[in-house]
Amino acid sequence: MREIIRNLHQSIRASALCTGALLCLAFAAPAAQANQNQLDGVKQEISRQQQQVSSQRQHIDQLQKDLRKQEVGIAETAKSIHRAESQIQSLNQSVRTLQTQMASLRQQQLGQQEMLKALMDAQYRQGQHSQLALLLSGENRDKLDRYTVYAERLSQARTQALDELAATTTELQLKQHTLRQQQEAQQTKLDELKKHQAKLESERRQRQSTVSKLKQQINTDNRYLAELKENEQRLIKEIARAKAAAEAARRRAPMNGLSQHKGKLPWPVSGRIVHAYGSPQQGELRWKGMVIGQNAGSQVKAIYPGKVVFADWLRGYGLMVVIDHGKGDMSFYGYNQALLKKVGDNVQANEAIALVGDSGGQEQSSLYFEIRRKGTPTNPRSWLGQP
Incomplete structure (x- = not known):
C-alpha cells in the first residue's frame, strides 16, 4: 500500500512539474516573440536611419x-568680364590718345594753312614785281639778284608748305579711321561685357539656390561640424600634394621663405577682419x-614672390x-x-593672382587667407604690415 501511495505521489508531482513547465512554456513563448519583434523593429529603424544618413550624405x-x-x-564668366574690362580700359586710353593727337594735328593743319596763305600772298605780291619790270625800271644788278633769290625761296617754301599740309591731312584722315575702328571695338566689347554680366547674374542665382539647399541639408551643429572637419582634412591632403610639388620645384629653383619679412608683408586685400586667426569657428x-x-571682383595680390x-x-x-x-612657407x-x-x-609680391568672391558656399564676399x-598654420596677421 505504502509503495502504491508513494508511486501515486511521485506521479502527482511529476504531473504537476510537467503541467508547470507547460504553463511556463505557454507564457514564455509570446514574451520571447515580442522581444524578437522589438529587436527586429530596432534593426529596421537602424537600417532606415543609416539609409537616410547615406541618402543625405549623397x-x-x-x-x-x-x-x-x-x-x-x-x-570663367568673371574672368571674361575682367578681360573685357581691361580691354575696354585699354581701348578708352587709345581713344583718348587718338583724340589728343587729332586735336594737335588740326591745330597743326590750321597753322600750315595760315602759313600757306601768307606764302601765296607774298608770292602774289612778288609776282607784281617781275624781273622784266625790274629791268625796265633800271634797278641795279645786285638788287635784281636779291629779288630773284627771294622769289625762288618763296616758291620752295610754298611747295614745302603744301607737302606738309598734305601729309598732315593724310595723317589726320588715318587717325580718324583708326578712331572709328577703336570706337567700334569699344562698343563691341561693351556689348560683350553686358552679356557676360547678365550671364554672371543668372549663374549667381543658380548658385544661391544650391547654397540654400546645402544649408537645409547641413542644418544641425553636428553635421556642420562634421562637414568642417572633412573640409579641413581635404585641405591637409591638398597641402601634402602641394608640398611634394613645392619640394620638386625648390630643387630646381631654391626660394628663401618668409622668415626675414615677418610683420612687413603687404596685405593680400585691404578690408576688415571678419574672422581672426584662432577665433571659434564651430x-x-x-x-x-x-x-x-x-x-x-577686387584683386587678390600675392604677399611675396613664389x-x-x-x-x-x-x-x-x-x-x-x-x-x-x-x-616650407606657403600662403x-x-x-x-x-x-x-x-x-x-x-x-611676384603685389601681383594680382585672383578676384575676391564668395565661392565654397560663403554667404558674403571675402578672402580666406x-x-x-x-x-x-600660423597667425597670418603677425606676418602682415600695417593695413
Missing part, C-alpha cells in the same frame, strides 16, 4: 558637385587663417590659390570668385 555630395560646377562657371574647431571682408602649387576649387574653401615661398588664398594664375606660374610653415 545629396550633400551632389549639391557640392553642383556648387563646384556653378562656381567654376562663375569664375564646436571645438578654430579658424586656422583669417577672413578679410572685401567687395566681389610659385603657384595649387589653383583649383576645394570643397569648403571654393576657388583657392596656394603659393610656395620656399623653406593660401580662398573663397575667390576667379583665379588669375595656374599651377606652375611664378608670381592662411600662412603655413612646414604644414603648421
Whole structure:
C-alpha cells in the first residue's frame, strides 16, 4: 500500500512539474516573440536611419558637385568680364590718345594753312614785281639778284608748305579711321561685357539656390561640424600634394621663405577682419587663417614672390590659390570668385593672382587667407604690415 501511495505521489508531482513547465512554456513563448519583434523593429529603424544618413550624405555630395560646377562657371564668366574690362580700359586710353593727337594735328593743319596763305600772298605780291619790270625800271644788278633769290625761296617754301599740309591731312584722315575702328571695338566689347554680366547674374542665382539647399541639408551643429572637419582634412591632403610639388620645384629653383619679412608683408586685400586667426569657428574647431571682408571682383595680390602649387576649387574653401615661398612657407588664398594664375606660374609680391568672391558656399564676399610653415598654420596677421 505504502509503495502504491508513494508511486501515486511521485506521479502527482511529476504531473504537476510537467503541467508547470507547460504553463511556463505557454507564457514564455509570446514574451520571447515580442522581444524578437522589438529587436527586429530596432534593426529596421537602424537600417532606415543609416539609409537616410547615406541618402543625405549623397545629396550633400551632389549639391557640392553642383556648387563646384556653378562656381567654376562663375569664375570663367568673371574672368571674361575682367578681360573685357581691361580691354575696354585699354581701348578708352587709345581713344583718348587718338583724340589728343587729332586735336594737335588740326591745330597743326590750321597753322600750315595760315602759313600757306601768307606764302601765296607774298608770292602774289612778288609776282607784281617781275624781273622784266625790274629791268625796265633800271634797278641795279645786285638788287635784281636779291629779288630773284627771294622769289625762288618763296616758291620752295610754298611747295614745302603744301607737302606738309598734305601729309598732315593724310595723317589726320588715318587717325580718324583708326578712331572709328577703336570706337567700334569699344562698343563691341561693351556689348560683350553686358552679356557676360547678365550671364554672371543668372549663374549667381543658380548658385544661391544650391547654397540654400546645402544649408537645409547641413542644418544641425553636428553635421556642420562634421562637414568642417572633412573640409579641413581635404585641405591637409591638398597641402601634402602641394608640398611634394613645392619640394620638386625648390630643387630646381631654391626660394628663401618668409622668415626675414615677418610683420612687413603687404596685405593680400585691404578690408576688415571678419574672422581672426584662432577665433571659434564651430564646436571645438578654430579658424586656422583669417577672413578679410572685401567687395566681389577686387584683386587678390600675392604677399611675396613664389610659385603657384595649387589653383583649383576645394570643397569648403571654393576657388583657392596656394603659393610656395620656399623653406616650407606657403600662403593660401580662398573663397575667390576667379583665379588669375595656374599651377606652375611664378608670381611676384603685389601681383594680382585672383578676384575676391564668395565661392565654397560663403554667404558674403571675402578672402580666406592662411600662412603655413612646414604644414603648421600660423597667425597670418603677425606676418602682415600695417593695413
